[in-house]
Amino acid sequence: MARRHVVAVDIGGTETKAALVTGTSEVVAAQKHARRATPAELEPLLAVIAELVDELRQASEHEIDAVGIVAPGIVDEANGVGVYTTNLPWSQFPFSTVLTERLGVPVTFGHDVRAAGLAECRMGAAKGLRNAVVLPIGTGIAGALLLDGKIFSGDGYAGEIGHVNVGHGVPCACGQIGCVETVASSAAIARRYTARTGTPVNGAAEVARRVKDGEQDAVAVWHEAVDALARGILVLATLLGPEAVVLGGGLALAGDLLVEPLRDRLDGLIAFQRRPELRLAALGDEAGFLGAALLAIDMLEAS
Amino acid sequence: MARRHVVAVDIGGTETKAALVTGTSEVVAAQKHARRATPAELEPLLAVIAELVDELRQASEHEIDAVGIVAPGIVDEANGVGVYTTNLPWSQFPFSTVLTERLGVPVTFGHDVRAAGLAECRMGAAKGLRNAVVLPIGTGIAGALLLDGKIFSGDGYAGEIGHVNVGHGVPCACGQIGCVETVASSAAIARRYTARTGTPVNGAAEVARRVKDGEQDAVAVWHEAVDALARGILVLATLLGPEAVVLGGGLALAGDLLVEPLRDRLDGLIAFQRRPELRLAALGDEAGFLGAALLAIDMLEAS
Structure with missing residues (x-):
C-alpha cells in the first residue's frame, strides 16, 4: 500500500485545526499541527483553510498528495458538499470542488464525527469490528455508525443519537424535548451542575472530580447523564x-467513572437486544484529523 | 439475467406457507401456493417443509433450482442459522445446511421481515430508493432497514423498532416498557380497544371501521397507536x-386512515431530521414469499 502525505483540516465551531498526516489507508500518524480561530463568514474561512494548508505544505518534507477536510452539521460526503450547519457560515457549499481548484490538490470533504469514527474503526478502539457505533460526547452527541464494515452516512443525515427522546422531558435547542444530549453531553453536565448549585465549573471534568469526591449534587447530575446515555445506547x-459502542470526546476522559455506571444502567435496561461492549476511544483529540486524512487517502486509492 | 424456478417457504407462528416462484433477481411472481399448520416441534416442522417443497416441486413444470425459507426471530442469514425465536421450536439450528442435504437442492434461510423488505425494495413500494425502512405492522412491529441499497441485518439483531421506548409507559412482554408495538401493532390495537370498552373485536380492521364511524373509544385507541408509530418513525x-418509510402488514390495509394522521403527527414532531415520505407497501401478503424467493435467486447468482 502506498504511503501518502496529506494535510488534514478539522473545522470546529470555535477553532479550525490542521495537521500534516502520513500513512496508508490502514494506519496514519499526525506530525505537525497548526490552528486558527474559525472565521464567522465563508470567504475568510476558505482563506484560513488555504493558509493552514500552505503553512503545513511548506513544513512538509514530502509533496502533499491531497487534503482531507471535516466539519460538523449535515455533510454530503459523496459530493463533498456542506449541506447545513447550525452555527457555521455555509449552506449547500461545494467545498471539495471549490477547494480542489483553489489549492491545486485533490480535496475531500467529510463529516467530523463520521471521520473520527472511521479512524477509531480502522486503527483505534473499534478495529476489527464490522458493526459498532463510535460516540463522541462533547458539546453535543452524535454517533458514527459502522455497519457491515462501512461508515453509514444516510446521505448525511445518519447518527443523530444525541437527538433521540429518552423521556427526561427537558427541552432541547433543536426544538424537540427529552434529547439525550440535553442532559448527557459534556456541556449539559457542566450547565446543569451550575444551574442546580449556582456554582460555576470548568466543564464536565470538574463535575467528574466532584463526583469522585462524593458531592451529592454532582452525583445527581452525573447519574441523570448516565441514565440518558444508557437509554440512547x-x-x-x-x-x-x-x-x-466506543465512547469518545471530552466526557470519555472520565474513564471508569463513566463506563462502569453506564454498563450497570444498560444492564438494567436491556432485554433481548445484543449487549454492546462499552469501550473507550483510543485516538482522543486526534481522531478527527486522522479520519480526515483517511478520507483523503481513500479518495486517492479509489482514483 | 437467468429466469429461475424456486420454492419459497414462510414459517409463521401458526401457519407455514409455501409457493412456487419464478423470476429473476429483480422481479419474481408466485404461482401455486400450499400451506400447513406449523408444528410445535422441530423434526415435524422439517418434515412439513419437505412435504410442502415436494408438493410444489411436483406441481412445477420446471426443475426447481433452489429453496428459499424465511422465519421470524433472530436469524443469521450469512450462515443460514435460526438463532433464536420466542415461540418456534429451534435455537441455533443450521436450517440451510440440514435442508440442503435433505431436499437435494440449495436452500437459503433468511429473516421474514427483512426478506419482505427486500421484495418491497427490489420490486415494490421502495423500488429505486437507496435508504428506506419497510415496516410491517402485524402481531408485532419490526423494520427491514435498506441502507445504501442493501438490507442491513446487524448479524441478525437489527430493526427491532417495535421495541423502542416511546414513553407511553405500558409494559411489554419483552420486559421493557413503552415499546412501540405494545400500543401500535394490529394485535395491540384490537386488544386495547377491547380492554377499554369490554367489546370483543375482529382485529384492528374492526377498530378501523369504528374509527371511520367516529366512535370515540376507537378514535382514542387509534390516536395512541398513531402517536407511538410516529415517535418510532x-x-x-x-x-x-x-x-x-413503507408501511406494511395488516394495519397498512387501513390506508389513508393510517397514513394521514401518521403524517400529521410526524410533521408535528420532526425538527432537523430528513422527513421520510410515508408510503403503503405494494406487495401485501406475498412480500414474505417473494423475498424468500429473491434470497434463493441471489444465492444462485452469487454461486
Missing part, C-alpha cells in the same frame, strides 16, 4: 445491534 | 435518515 442496540 | 429518521 439501548436504542442503538435495538435498531442496529452493534458489537461495541 | 422519528427515531428511525434521527438515526438513519431514510428517504421513505
Whole structure:
C-alpha cells in the first residue's frame, strides 16, 4: 500500500485545526499541527483553510498528495458538499470542488464525527469490528455508525443519537424535548451542575472530580447523564445491534467513572437486544484529523 | 439475467406457507401456493417443509433450482442459522445446511421481515430508493432497514423498532416498557380497544371501521397507536435518515386512515431530521414469499 502525505483540516465551531498526516489507508500518524480561530463568514474561512494548508505544505518534507477536510452539521460526503450547519457560515457549499481548484490538490470533504469514527474503526478502539457505533460526547452527541464494515452516512443525515427522546422531558435547542444530549453531553453536565448549585465549573471534568469526591449534587447530575446515555445506547442496540459502542470526546476522559455506571444502567435496561461492549476511544483529540486524512487517502486509492 | 424456478417457504407462528416462484433477481411472481399448520416441534416442522417443497416441486413444470425459507426471530442469514425465536421450536439450528442435504437442492434461510423488505425494495413500494425502512405492522412491529441499497441485518439483531421506548409507559412482554408495538401493532390495537370498552373485536380492521364511524373509544385507541408509530418513525429518521418509510402488514390495509394522521403527527414532531415520505407497501401478503424467493435467486447468482 502506498504511503501518502496529506494535510488534514478539522473545522470546529470555535477553532479550525490542521495537521500534516502520513500513512496508508490502514494506519496514519499526525506530525505537525497548526490552528486558527474559525472565521464567522465563508470567504475568510476558505482563506484560513488555504493558509493552514500552505503553512503545513511548506513544513512538509514530502509533496502533499491531497487534503482531507471535516466539519460538523449535515455533510454530503459523496459530493463533498456542506449541506447545513447550525452555527457555521455555509449552506449547500461545494467545498471539495471549490477547494480542489483553489489549492491545486485533490480535496475531500467529510463529516467530523463520521471521520473520527472511521479512524477509531480502522486503527483505534473499534478495529476489527464490522458493526459498532463510535460516540463522541462533547458539546453535543452524535454517533458514527459502522455497519457491515462501512461508515453509514444516510446521505448525511445518519447518527443523530444525541437527538433521540429518552423521556427526561427537558427541552432541547433543536426544538424537540427529552434529547439525550440535553442532559448527557459534556456541556449539559457542566450547565446543569451550575444551574442546580449556582456554582460555576470548568466543564464536565470538574463535575467528574466532584463526583469522585462524593458531592451529592454532582452525583445527581452525573447519574441523570448516565441514565440518558444508557437509554440512547439501548436504542442503538435495538435498531442496529452493534458489537461495541466506543465512547469518545471530552466526557470519555472520565474513564471508569463513566463506563462502569453506564454498563450497570444498560444492564438494567436491556432485554433481548445484543449487549454492546462499552469501550473507550483510543485516538482522543486526534481522531478527527486522522479520519480526515483517511478520507483523503481513500479518495486517492479509489482514483 | 437467468429466469429461475424456486420454492419459497414462510414459517409463521401458526401457519407455514409455501409457493412456487419464478423470476429473476429483480422481479419474481408466485404461482401455486400450499400451506400447513406449523408444528410445535422441530423434526415435524422439517418434515412439513419437505412435504410442502415436494408438493410444489411436483406441481412445477420446471426443475426447481433452489429453496428459499424465511422465519421470524433472530436469524443469521450469512450462515443460514435460526438463532433464536420466542415461540418456534429451534435455537441455533443450521436450517440451510440440514435442508440442503435433505431436499437435494440449495436452500437459503433468511429473516421474514427483512426478506419482505427486500421484495418491497427490489420490486415494490421502495423500488429505486437507496435508504428506506419497510415496516410491517402485524402481531408485532419490526423494520427491514435498506441502507445504501442493501438490507442491513446487524448479524441478525437489527430493526427491532417495535421495541423502542416511546414513553407511553405500558409494559411489554419483552420486559421493557413503552415499546412501540405494545400500543401500535394490529394485535395491540384490537386488544386495547377491547380492554377499554369490554367489546370483543375482529382485529384492528374492526377498530378501523369504528374509527371511520367516529366512535370515540376507537378514535382514542387509534390516536395512541398513531402517536407511538410516529415517535418510532422519528427515531428511525434521527438515526438513519431514510428517504421513505413503507408501511406494511395488516394495519397498512387501513390506508389513508393510517397514513394521514401518521403524517400529521410526524410533521408535528420532526425538527432537523430528513422527513421520510410515508408510503403503503405494494406487495401485501406475498412480500414474505417473494423475498424468500429473491434470497434463493441471489444465492444462485452469487454461486
